[in-house]
Amino acid sequence: MVKILLLGLSGDTGCQVATVGLHETLLGILKANELVYAPTLMDAKEIPEKIDVAIIEGGVRTEHEIETTKKIRERSSILITLGSCACFGGVPGLANLQPGEELLKRVYSQKGTIPAQMPKIDRLLPKQQAIGDYVKVDFKIPGCPPETTDIASVLTTLLSGGTPELCKTDVCELCPRERIGVYSKKLKRIYEEVDDPKRCLLEQGFLCMGPATMGGCGAPCPKAGMPCDGCRGPTAANSDQGLTMLDALTSLTREANENFSLPQYVGTLYRYTYPSSRLAKVLNGGGKK
Amino acid sequence: MSEYEPKLVGFLCNWCSYAGADLAGVSRFQYPTNLRVIRVMCSGRVHPAHILEAFKDGADGVLVAGCHIPTDCHYISGNFKAQRRVAMVKKLMEQLGIEPERLRLEWISAAEGDKFAKTIREMTEDLKKLGPSPVAKVLKEAD
Numbered sequence: 001m002v003k004i005l006l007l008g009l010s011g012d013t014g015c016q017v018a019t020v021g022l023h024e025t026l027l028g029i030l031k032a033n034e035l036v037y038a039p040t041l042m043d044a045k046e047i048p049e050k051i052d053v054a055i056i057e058g059g060v061r062t063e064h065e066i067e068t069t070k071k072i073r074e075r076s077s078i079l080i081t082l083g084s085c086a087c088f089g090g091v092p093g094l095a096n097l098q099p100g101e102e103l104l105k106r107v108y109s110q111k112g113t114i115p116a117q118m119p120k121i122d123r124l125l126p127k128q129q130a131i132g133d134y135v136k137v138d139f140k141i142p143g144c145p146p147e148t149t150d151i152a153s154v155l156t157t158l159l160s161g162g163t164p165e166l167c168k169t170d171v172c173e174l175c176p177r178e179r180i181g182v183y184s185k186k187l188k189r190i191y192e193e194v195d196d197p198k199r200c201l202l203e204q205g206f207l208c209m210g211p212a213t214m215g216g217c218g219a220p221c222p223k224a225g226m227p228c229d230g231c232r233g234p235t236a237a238n239s240d241q242g243l244t245m246l247d248a249l250t251s252l253t254r255e256a257n258e259n260f261s262l263p264q265y266v267g268t269l270y271r272y273t274y275p276s277s278r279l280a281k282v283l284n285g286g287g288k289k
Numbered sequence: 290m291s292e293y294e295p296k297l298v299g300f301l302c303n304w305c306s307y308a309g310a311d312l313a314g315v316s317r318f319q320y321p322t323n324l325r326v327i328r329v330m331c332s333g334r335v336h337p338a339h340i341l342e343a344f345k346d347g348a349d350g351v352l353v354a355g356c357h358i359p360t361d362c363h364y365i366s367g368n369f370k371a372q373r374r375v376a377m378v379k380k381l382m383e384q385l386g387i388e389p390e391r392l393r394l395e396w397i398s399a400a401e402g403d404k405f406a407k408t409i410r411e412m413t414e415d416l417k418k419l420g421p422s423p424v425a426k427v428l429k430e431a432d
Binding site: 097240242243244246247249250251262264265266269278279280281282283 | 336337338341342344345370373374377378380381383384385386387423424427428
């Protein structure tokens with residue numbers, strides 16, 4: 001019986017729900033293995049003494065989460081980060097662009113559904129960081145949320161004694177859209193124009209993060225007419241998603257015209273990976289190991 | 290305390306700007322010693338990662354210098370690529386909290402030794418006014 005832990009830190013539980021979404025595969029996994037700690041699914045008070053496979057979702061934002069992460073690392077033989085928050089810091093990591101205190105003040109001063117009183121958060125860290133910034137991570141399952149097929153294949157391979165393989169391609173690999181080498185001079189938002197479903201979105205001027213994003217997902221977004229927003233993080237060959245994309249954009253902008261400008265450079269290029277981008281690592285202190 | 294000396298990294302293209310720097314040398318034009326030169330084959334070869342890596346390692350300013358546009362580039366369109374890239378990296382830097390003035394793009398031909406010396410003098414002065422880069426400050430605190 002392999003003991004499995006499933007825990008969520010600073011994230012939105014979506015990846016844990018995606019794990020439950022394994023359906024029949026999960027039944028097979030649970031037949032031979034045991035879920036020992038999973039607060040989202042069942043009641044358990046203490047983190048068990050011995051864990052074989054620990055799956056953590058969400059990034060690290062409080063000191064309590066650092067302690068929990070370290071405790072789990074000590075007690076488990078394999079640690080898997082599930083989802084982009086755990087792997088790279090994720091969307092909440094974009095908050096690192098602002099000082100934490102200012103951010104809290106700003107959010108809780110808005111009138112509307114948010115209560116005016118600021119909640120007490122114990123030992124809040126100044127920045128959100130990925131799990132890998134604090135402890136050694138054995139496997140990463142990126143995505144927002146990860147594809148259930150990905151979770152299933154990593155879990156079944158691991159539990160049968162094998163080593164899961166990292167996808168080495170980018171999103172474009174499995175995208176059916178064709179590149180013809182003619183580029184749009186203007187960057188367009190998805191509502192501004194109807195795309196040609198046979199042609200590459202990036203060539204048509206829709207900002208698709210496909211070339212800079214790790215593949216393996218089967219390109220469901222570009223297939224459905226939605227540009228990739230890069231949820232699976234950088235490709236195996238590149239460590240920095242935003243800079244790779246910025247470089248790819250150079251060939252897209254045939255003329256350095258003023259029309260070609262992203263409304264939000266960091267928010268678009270590093271939507272999921274800002275805390276683990278090269279420069280932000282220095283600026284944010286990078287987490288102490 | 291001694292006066293603050295900014296660290297300046299310069300990516301100079303092999304065909305024009307590096308030769309321009311050479312000419313500044315043989316012509317004995319004076320310019321500050323704050324510059325660290327990195328010779329690249331073309332300014333279009335400078336990836337955004339090269340620029341930001343320089344800042345990451347504590348540079349206070351980065352100069353990308355290449356052949357004059359539109360027709361001087363040895364590889365026909367490399368300088369245009371550099372122009373587009375630098376424009377985008379500047380905007381990214383702004384949002385990351387690094388002053389975009391720390392990055393400068395200049396066209397310096399092999400005959401413009403004086404322009405090279407003048408650019409370095411200007412840049413060093415500007416960087417002295419700006420003070421250490423936010424990244425360099427973080428690095429210093431971590432020491």
